[in-house]
Amino acid sequence: MIETELCETLGMKYPIMQAAMGPYDTMDLAIAVTNAGGFGNVSHPAPSEEMMADLLAGRNLQAVFDNVKEKMGDALSKVKKEADGHFGLNLRVAPEQPEVPGLLDMIIEMRESDPELKDKLVLIITSAGDPAQPHLQKIKQAGMTWFHNVPSVYHARKAEQAGVDGLIATGYEAGGHVTFFPVHTMVLVPEVVKAVNVPVVGGGGICDGKGLVAALAFGTVGIYMGTRFIATQESEFSRKSKETIITGAERFGKENATLVTQGFFGPLRHMRNKFSEELARLKDGGASEVEMLKFEIKGSQLAFGPTEDIENGALWCGQVAIRLDDIPTAAEVIEGIMSEAEETLKELSDSYL
């Protein structure tokens, strides 16, 4: 069986992590992944729809932050109760997330007062901001493992200097936030591994056992997958969005299935649809930041709201969508990856050694 240093560090059977995918819920998904021997992560929540209007208007901010805390607290309680092993959570630490210091304090206090949570919640993955912010040291002081998600060698070195225990390096083919510098997993991951002395997990464009073998060959200790896990039975993403991800490539031709837009939230990889094409047009037409923000928030609500409007909604997903054609359970994904990885290693060894 393939077991890496990551399995020991985080205490799971297989070196497969489910990526955090805020602002969307990934509680059921995290439970399913952890229970299948992988490592599930709770995502950084957004405020509720009513609170979003306050956030946009810059009013009642304390109530908005309290709402995010409450959602994170509920998510941790649920996953703790139903997951049979270890799990983690993501905090986006950009300046646009001023709730993070208070949220982190709440998480640590919650963990200190609940032995079961303390035992199961072992990892915080920070992302999308500067890991050198002093309050983030509290993660290690609380005895938790701290990983940071990086899109470049520069950011990897910075995170290592800040004291993280590990890195997740995700290339430009990833779903959701990507960088301004389009460096893909095949180039990024081995360079990050070479540049730092902490363990590195590889992500962006991985969906199968061959991807796991490639990531291990590059010197990583495991893989981090978002898009593959969206299209699983247990994930909270809407049925229609899962179906669109696995069939979307047919509409635009495989290589054209996703689109990176530069809206209010920076570069984001979406499924190509009316929403993402319109967002790209808004940007090209010089729309203001606020206009783009409102358009993007509406898009997120449409795709995953009751109407499941997948044409006018924001469907963040990675290029690897074009390789997906089924909606299995998380356990089937994980078992499939592990058996394919073992077969691939054996075939390679039989063929070339």
Ligand SMILES: Cc1cc2nc3c(=O)[nH]c(=O)nc-3n(C[C@H](O)[C@H](O)[C@H](O)COP(=O)(O)O)c2cc1C
């Ligand atoms: C719908 C969606 C939401 C995401 N939200 C976040 C987030 O809140 N924080 C974060 O660090 N990364 C986020 N990401 C990026 C993932 O954590 C991960 O890096 C990416 O999905 C890996 O590439 P893959 O989709 O090709 O597997 C998101 C990705 C998707 C698809």
